[in-house]
Amino acid sequence: MKRLRDSWLTFVKKLPRAYSGRPMAFAVLLGLSALNFCSEWPQGIPRPAWIDTYDRILPDSFGSARQLLFDHFQRWFPRVPASQPVIIVAIDDKTLAAAGQWPWPRNRLxxxxxxxxAQKPLAIGLDIYMPEADxxxxxKVAGNLPASAAALAAGLRALPSHEAILARSLRAAPSVLGAAASAHATADTSTDLRSAPILVHGTDPLESVLRFDYVLASLPELQAAAHGQAMLNVALEQGTVRRVPLIMGLGNKLVPGMPVEMLRVATASPLxxxxxxxxxxxxxxxxxxxxPTQPNGEIWLHFASIRATQNRYVSAVDVMQRKAGAERMRNKLVLVGLTGTGLTDIRATPLGELVPGIEVQAQVIETIFDGRFLQRPAWLKLGESLFIIAFGMLIIWYVPRTDSRLAVFIRAVPKSSAILGIALNLLLLLSCVLVFRYFGLLIDAASIFIIESVVMGSFFSTALLEDEAQKRQDAAREQVRNSGKTGAGKVFDGALARWKRIHRSSK
Structure with a gap:
C-alpha cells in the first residue's frame, strides 16, 4: 500500500511538468471552457438538470466579468436617439405640490x-396599476357617514364612482394599463389579465419565455375600459436593467410587454x-x-444617456393646466408615470445612471423606432466556445516549442512575452468593440481573455516548477561530488586554488 501511495504521489508531482506542461494546460482549458459554457447556457438548447446544481455551487462564475464588459461597451458607445416617438407625462414633485399627494382620487387621474x-396622441400607457377600489x-364616502346624514349619503350614492369616471376616460382615449407579473400570490393579485390575442407563427414558445402564475393588475372594470393591458416587468441582474421582455407567460397564455402593446394600440392592430x-x-x-429577440422573448436594451432624453419629460400639472405645448403630444406615444420623490421605482442602467422605471419603457419604444438592437444569439455563445478551445489548442501546441519563432523572439527581446500578451488582448478587445459598435453584437471578450490567460499562465507555472527542480538536481549533484572526495583531494583542490590566485597576481 505504501509503495502504491508513493508511486501515485510521484506521478502527481511529475504530471504538471510532463510533456512540457501540455496535459496540464489542456485540462485547464477544457475545465474553464466547461465552466464558462455552463455559466451562460445558451437559450434554446435543452438545459440539463445538473446545470441548476452547478449554478447553486458556483453562481456567477463568469457572469460578473461578462456583464461588466458589456456595460462598458454601452458606456463607450451609448445609443444616440435618432427620433423622439415618446413623451413622458411625469407625476413629479411639482405636480404633487399642486395637485395633492399620491395616490390621487381616480377622477383626478x-x-x-x-x-x-385632447392633444391626439397615438397611445397612452399608464405605468400605474390600480388593484383596489378608490x-x-x-x-365609499357615503358608507362612512353616520345615520343622521342619510340624505347626504343617498345623494353621494347617486353620483358616479371614481372608477366609472376613470373607465369613461380610458374608453375614450387610446389607453393601455400596466400590470406587474408576480411569482407569489397576495391579497391583490389575480391569475388572469385581459389582453389582446397573440398569434404564434411556429412552435408554441410558452416554455421558453419568462413565466408567472400571478399578476398585480387594475380592477376588472378598468381593464374592460382600457384598449390594452401590458406587463411592466424588466429583467434585473445585480440590480441593473439590461434586458426587457417583450412577451411573457401568465399561466397558460402569452401576454405582451408595455412597449409592444403601445405599438399595437397606436397602429390599431388587432393582435x-x-x-x-x-x-x-x-x-x-x-x-x-x-x-428580433432572445429565445426567451427578451431584448438587450441599448441605452441612451438620461441627459439625451430629458426633453421628453412634461410635468403632469402643466398638462392638466393646458400649459404644455399644443402640439407636444400629437401623434406621439405618451407614457404616464410617477417620478416624484419617494414614489418612483428607480432603476440602474449599464451607463451607471439611475433612472425612473418609466424611462426604461420609453427607451425600449425608442430603440424599436430607431432599429438599434443589441443581440447575443445562441450561436454566438457556441462560436465563442469553439474559438476559446481552438485558440487554446494553438497555444498548447505552439508555446512549449523551443525551436519556434515565438520562442526565439521571447528569448531575444526582454519582456516580450508580456508585450505580446497585452497586444493580443488589446486586439481582441478592439475587435469586440468594433463588432458592438457597427453590428450590435455582444461578444464576451472577458471570458476569452480570462481562459486564455490562465492557459498561458499554466506554462509559466510549469517553467517555474522545472527551474526549481533543476536547481534541486544541481545542488544534489554538487553535494554528491563534494562528499565523494577524500581529505587529500580537498587539500589538493585548496592548494590548486591558491596557486591560481598567486599566478594571477604575479602577472
Missing part, C-alpha cells in the same frame, strides 16, 4: 388622461405576432414591425 387625449369615491422556432422566440411583431 381621469382629468389628466382627458387632457392628454376609497375617496362617493359611494401581436410572435415568430418562434423549437429553440425559442425569434421575433415579436406588430403591424409591419418585427423586433
Amino acid at each position: 381621469a382629468n389628466l388622461i382627458d387632457a392628454i387625449a 376609497q375617496t369615491s362617493p359611494d 401581436v405576432e410572435v415568430f418562434a422556432y423549437p429553440s425559442g422566440v425569434q421575433a415579436v411583431g406588430v403591424a409591419d414591425v418585427q423586433v
